[in-house]
Amino acid sequence: MGGLMEGRAGLVTGAASGIGRACALRFAREGAAVIVADLPSAGRGAEETVAQITADGGRSAYVPCDVSSAADNEALVAHVVQRFGKLDFAHNNAGIGVHRRLHETSDEDFDRVIAVNLRGTFLGPKHQIRQMLGNDPPFRGAIVSTSSNAGLRAVTMLSAYAASKHGILGLTKNAAVEYAEEGIRVNAVCPGAIMTPLMSDQPPERQREILAPQAMTRFGDPAEVAAAVVWLCSAEASFVTGVALPVDAGSVAWVSAHRS
Numbered sequence: 730m731g732g733l734m735e736g737r738a739g740l741v742t743g744a745a746s747g748i749g750r751a752c753a754l755r756f757a758r759e760g761a762a763v764i765v766a767d768l769p770s771a772g773r774g775a776e777e778t779v780a781q782i783t784a785d786g787g788r789s790a791y792v793p794c795d796v797s798s799a800a801d802n803e804a805l806v807a808h809v810v811q812r813f814g815k816l817d818f819a820h821n822n823a824g825i826g827v828h829r830r831l832h833e834t835s836d837e838d839f840d841r842v843i844a845v846n847l848r849g850t851f852l853g854p855k856h857q858i859r860q861m862l863g864n865d866p867p868f869r870g871a872i873v874s875t876s877s878n879a880g881l882r883a884v885t886m887l888s889a890y891a892a893s894k895h896g897i898l899g900l901t902k903n904a905a906v907e908y909a910e911e912g913i914r915v916n917a918v919c920p921g922a923i924m925t926p927l928m929s930d931q932p933p934e935r936q937r938e939i940l941a942p943q944a945m946t947r948f949g950d951p952a953e954v955a956a957a958v959v960w961l962c963s964a965e966a967s968f969v970t971g972v973a974l975p976v977d978a979g980s981v982a983w984v985s986a987h988r989s
């Protein structure tokens with residue numbers, strides 16, 4: 730039996746590590762050809778993702794890409810089409826965080842977080858949609874962006890990050906509405922605390938602080954986010970667009986419960 734993404738081709742950004750890697754592996758396991766995109770400095774990790782996919786019999790290649798660059802996003806889409814003949818799905822996942830209270834966040838850090846997380850999630854879909862509009866109707870493509878539970882609520886010490894992740898949800902809803910009748914679905918996932926380098930690089934007390942408002946008291950595994958991302962990109966989610974899907978062990982529900 731074929732997988733959920735059999736015959737599809739697409740890309741995952743930030744796929745050298747963590748959630749992006751897990752998503753690229755899952756897309757490939759479900760039958761898709763996947764371009765692994767990440768910074769040149771993450772080339773080794775990206776090649777490792779590609780090696781894991783190809784060892785499993787999948788089709789993949791690494792394309793260096795800085796998601797904050799318009800030229801890189803345009804070239805990335807062109808590369809997927811050149812290599813696999815089309816672009817069916819895209820997962821805009823690359824992201825960074827700066828853990829500081831608002832008044833201690835430097836202007837440079839704020840700009841950097843916005844450039845990668847928000848501008849990157851504007852530029853990616855912009856070029857992906859331009860390509861997908863050329864696909865045959867009725868189902869022209871599916872896009873998922875990685876927001877965060879910090880896109881739905883406050884997370885202390887993450888002002889710039891929360892601003893960028895809330896912004897991603899605005900872009901997602903707008904794109905979903907603008908392209909719904911043209912057969913392109915656009916959704917977002919909002920992960921809770923997932924054990925990746927983004928998390929393990931933080932001191933233990935900060936990790937505990939981030940974990941605290943979760944109903945399930947464990948860290949998530951990147952594969953648990955990948956299951957949601959791949960489903961949203963698949964035909965199984967054909968009537969789903971414009972959603973911000975928490976994959977967050979009840980952290981958004983927990984905060985709401987506290988307020989009521």
Ligand SMILES: NC(=O)c1ccc[n+]([C@@H]2O[C@H](COP(=O)([O-])OP(=O)(O)OC[C@H]3O[C@@H](n4cnc5c(N)ncnc54)[C@H](O)[C@@H]3O)[C@@H](O)[C@H]2O)c1
Pocket residue numbers: 742743744745746747748749766767768771774794795796797822823824825826845875876877878919920921922923924925926927928
């Ligand atoms: N880990 C968590 O708890 C958590 C929770 C919610 C949301 N997220 C989001 O999930 C996404 C993936 O994070 P992760 O936890 O897997 O972290 P990670 O650090 O393991 O992976 C992030 C990847 O993005 C890449 N990247 C960074 N800047 C880039 C750029 N300008 N262009 C291209 N690639 C770039 C990095 O090289 C890295 O490979 C991020 O958007 C993050 O904000 C993570």
